[in-house]
Amino acid sequence: MELNFDPFLLSLKLAFITTCFLFVIGILITYFIYFYTGRLKPVLKALVSLPLVLPPTVLGYYLLIFFRPEGWVGQISESLFGLRLVFSFPGLVIGSVIFSLPFMVNPILSAIENLPVHYREAAYTLGKSNWITLTKVLLPNAKHSVVVGLVMTFAHTIGEFGVILMIGGNIPGETRVASIAIYDEVEMLNYTNAHTYALILLIFSFAVLMAVYLYQGNKSRQII
Amino acid sequence: MIDLKLYKKLAGAEGDFVLDVALHIPAHSILGIMGPSGAGKTSILKMIAGLLTPEQGEITVNGKTWYHAGQSVYTKPQHRSVGYVFQDYSLFPNMSLRENLLFALGKDRNQQIVDEILDMMGLQALEHRKPDRISGGQRQRVALARAIVRHPEILLLDEPFAALDKTMRYRLQEDLKLLHQKFNTTTILVSHDPAEIVRLAQNLAVIERGKIIAMGRPSQLLTTLKSDVFEGEVMYIDTDNNEIIATSGHFIQAFPRQAATTALQPGDQIRVSADGLIVRKKE
Amino acid sequence: MRWICVLPFIFALVTNTNAQAPISVAVAANLAFPLRKIKQHYENTTGNRINLVVASSGVLTAQISNGAPYALFLSADMKFPKALYQSGKTQGAPQVLVKGRLVFWSKKKVTENQIGAYLATVRSVAIAQPKLAPYGQAAKNWLEDNKLYPSLERKLVYGENIGQVNRYIVAETVEGAFTAVSAMFSNELKNKGFWLPLSTPADEASLLTHGMVILKNESADPNQVKEFVQYLKSAEAQSIFEEFGYVMR
Numbered sequence: 001m002e003l004n005f006d007p008f009l010l011s012l013k014l015a016f017i018t019t020c021f022l023f024v025i026g027i028l029i030t031y032f033i034y035f036y037t038g039r040l041k042p043v044l045k046a047l048v049s050l051p052l053v054l055p056p057t058v059l060g061y062y063l064l065i066f067f068r069p070e071g072w073v074g075q076i077s078e079s080l081f082g083l084r085l086v087f088s089f090p091g092l093v094i095g096s097v098i099f100s101l102p103f104m105v106n107p108i109l110s111a112i113e114n115l116p117v118h119y120r121e122a123a124y125t126l127g128k129s130n131w132i133t134l135t136k137v138l139l140p141n142a143k144h145s146v147v148v149g150l151v152m153t154f155a156h157t158i159g160e161f162g163v164i165l166m167i168g169g170n171i172p173g174e175t176r177v178a179s180i181a182i183y184d185e186v187e188m189l190n191y192t193n194a195h196t197y198a199l200i201l202l203i204f205s206f207a208v209l210m211a212v213y214l215y216q217g218n219k220s221r222q223i224i
Numbered sequence: 225m226i227d228l229k230l231y232k233k234l235a236g237a238e239g240d241f242v243l244d245v246a247l248h249i250p251a252h253s254i255l256g257i258m259g260p261s262g263a264g265k266t267s268i269l270k271m272i273a274g275l276l277t278p279e280q281g282e283i284t285v286n287g288k289t290w291y292h293a294g295q296s297v298y299t300k301p302q303h304r305s306v307g308y309v310f311q312d313y314s315l316f317p318n319m320s321l322r323e324n325l326l327f328a329l330g331k332d333r334n335q336q337i338v339d340e341i342l343d344m345m346g347l348q349a350l351e352h353r354k355p356d357r358i359s360g361g362q363r364q365r366v367a368l369a370r371a372i373v374r375h376p377e378i379l380l381l382d383e384p385f386a387a388l389d390k391t392m393r394y395r396l397q398e399d400l401k402l403l404h405q406k407f408n409t410t411t412i413l414v415s416h417d418p419a420e421i422v423r424l425a426q427n428l429a430v431i432e433r434g435k436i437i438a439m440g441r442p443s444q445l446l447t448t449l450k451s452d453v454f455e456g457e458v459m460y461i462d463t464d465n466n467e468i469i470a471t472s473g474h475f476i477q478a479f480p481r482q483a484a485t486t487a488l489q490p491g492d493q494i495r496v497s498a499d500g501l502i503v504r505k506k507e
Numbered sequence: 508m509r510w511i512c513v514l515p516f517i518f519a520l521v522t523n524t525n526a527q528a529p530i531s532v533a534v535a536a537n538l539a540f541p542l543r544k545i546k547q548h549y550e551n552t553t554g555n556r557i558n559l560v561v562a563s564s565g566v567l568t569a570q571i572s573n574g575a576p577y578a579l580f581l582s583a584d585m586k587f588p589k590a591l592y593q594s595g596k597t598q599g600a601p602q603v604l605v606k607g608r609l610v611f612w613s614k615k616k617v618t619e620n621q622i623g624a625y626l627a628t629v630r631s632v633a634i635a636q637p638k639l640a641p642y643g644q645a646a647k648n649w650l651e652d653n654k655l656y657p658s659l660e661r662k663l664v665y666g667e668n669i670g671q672v673n674r675y676i677v678a679e680t681v682e683g684a685f686t687a688v689s690a691m692f693s694n695e696l697k698n699k700g701f702w703l704p705l706s707t708p709a710d711e712a713s714l715l716t717h718g719m720v721i722l723k724n725e726s727a728d729p730n731q732v733k734e735f736v737q738y739l740k741s742a743e744a745q746s747i748f749e750e751f752g753y754v755m756r
Contacts, residue, residue, distance in 0.1 A: 116312075116313035118310045118312070118313040118314060119313065119316060121270075121273075121275050121301075121308070121310075122308060122310065122314060122316070123316075124273075124274070124275065124300075124301040124302055125273050125275075125301055125304075125306050125307065125308040125371075125380075126327070126328045126370075126374065127302045127303070127330065127374070128302065128327075129302060136327065137316050137318070140316075140318035141316065141317055141318050143318075
């Protein structure tokens with residue numbers, strides 16, 4: 001059986017779109033948590049990190065329940081945007097964004113929390129709002145962590161499996177990403193294809209991690 | 225003209241204490257604040273800037289109330305017209321010196337002032353460098369310029385030159401004098417250096433554990449007060465004369481040995497309060 | 508950094524160039540072997556394209572009830588298609604596609620009467636999840652009918668579908684397995700160990716009747732679906748099913 005590279009294209013597309021969405025969403029969430037001074041701050045941080053420890057199947061199962069056409073998120077999405085969220089690419093994007101959230105938010109948040117507090121205070125006394133302080137002062141001085149967050153989000157989305165299997169199924173061209181394709185080839189006893197796919201993913205993941213560590217280089221603070 | 229009444233419980237290294245001060249600062253003057261570390265000096269500046277909220281009191285600057293506990297008035301730091309210089313990490317490392325000043329100035333203001341100040345402080349040649357590519361003295365010079373570029377109503381300087389060597393410190397004091405002559409900004413200068421206070425400030429407040437223990441003209445106050453508030457390191461124990469010789473870094477002084485201080489060793493940090501009691505500072 | 512946000516849209520343009528969307532066919536795992544061959548023939552003769560989505564009948568049914576965009580469902584039984592028909596997810600009632608058979612695979616050659624004695628000596632036996640896969644249910648029924656189930660219960664290794672059971676056979680991680688007839692005629696498996704088709708009691712016949720049902724799916728071209736269903740009933744397709752050991756009604 002000939003080798004099909006569509007799953008890889010789909011994985012890359014999913015990872016690109018997820019990373020772009022998370023870049024914006026991650027910064028908004030970072031903004032909210034960093035400047036929030038109430039007592040619920042640990043709760044917010046725990047919520048963001050939850051996908052790190054929650055089994056992907058648990059997250060996928062509950063996303064499936066919410067996203068299904070009879071579920072309330074699914075109903076809203078279908079009636080407002082005509083968008084089906086289960087077994088569809090847009091659904092995968094939403095699932096991946098939630099699942100990869102800590103990989104974007106945690107490095108950025110911990111980096112700006114470790115910046116000298118004087119940066120923020122100086123910006124305030126210069127009349128700068130929280131948003132300007134974050135985007136013009138804090139984030140540019142945590143640039144390395146932002147890059148690490150982007151790369152890790154991208155790589156993590158490429159390797160995602162459990163959530164995608166739950167809410168995406170295994171639909172060629174729509175939700176059959178590289179990790180699912182490997183599973184499928186093994187199911188079909190096409191071990192040669194499975195090996196090839198797995199090797200490509202392995203090399204890709206290794207290259208990404210290498211790049212991150214090279215980029216971090218002799219920076220004192222290791223983020224991953 | 226600035227009027228302050230501030231009250232807040234603070235946590236210190238030697239237990240909690242209450243900051244309770246009232247200050248009147250005449251317009252266009254420089255007020256020096258001295259006192260041991262942890263006495264509440266920085267807290268006063270932060271409360272004026274709005275970075276820390278008092279529990280009680282009021283802050284009025286040139287007739288505008290920035291804070292009034294009774295009337296629940298609180299102006300955000302962004303809307304208070306202050307210039308603030310920290311001891312370190314003052315500048316934004318991602319911006320060049322010029323960008324630091326332009327960022328402070330804001331978008332819709334005339335950029336001429338930036339060139340003027342850079343020129344005045346001899347910084348044009350360095351204006352495109354990032355802060356990590358210039359010396360500590362130059363950094364504090366830019367920090368001063370950045371604080372004043374918006375023409376604040378009050379300038380808050382928190383030991384701005386403490387990390388610099390003596391020569392550089394002197395040159396920056398001259399710069400500050402120059403800036404003050406030009407802009408006439410009402411200024412509060414927190415410092416450990418009596419020479420700096422005498423050179424720059426018209427008034428001096430000495431603070432210990434949250435209270436003002438002395439207030440007056442620096443030259444008068446420092447000569448009479450020199451032995452009252454002392455903080456420094458034990459140099460030598462003179463057993464013949466039963467005296468402790470200590471240095472504050474600026475001068476040397478001898479204190480009579482007391483029963484409680486027999487265990488003191490050279491190198492120990494001590495503080496001598498107004499009544500002559502010697503206390504060993506915890507590391 | 509701003510340019511990075513443009514990439515996904517370029518990507519979307521590049522990857523969405525397929526003019527005619529292929530229809531998706533949900534296939535019970537045991538039918539994967541014949542369907543892959545049928546897909547090749549069908550695509551070569553008509554030029555149309557179809558996508559196969561393979562899983563256990565139970566998993567596929569759950570996905571379909573949750574809105575999975577499949578055009579056609581080929582199940583390993585009639586029960587799952589009927590359930591979908593009753594809940595209004597289908598276009599019309601299920602039809603019978605083919606009939607399959609349960610087979611027993613072992614490392615040593617045995618007759619049907621010797622299976623019990625053989626299994627008493629081995630460590631693990633693979634069957635499919637009875638709740639998800641009709642062949643798993645059939646295997647469980649066979650073990651119960653032969654009074655073997657209680658003694659074997661702790662040796663059973665469950666595959667989510669027949670594909671996983673076949674994987675255990677290929678890897679020879681089990682000494683015995685209950686799988687579908689298509690496995691013993693597949694290139695990947697036919698030369699492994701020994702194969703024994705099991706006699707199915709008459710009342711179990713319906714369990715291994717493979718149903719086909721057309722699903723409600725707005726995105727699928729109805730003509731294409733109809734054409735493929737016709738092809739599945741054609742002599743050419745039926746001969747491929749027979750090649751893999753399935754029988755017609």
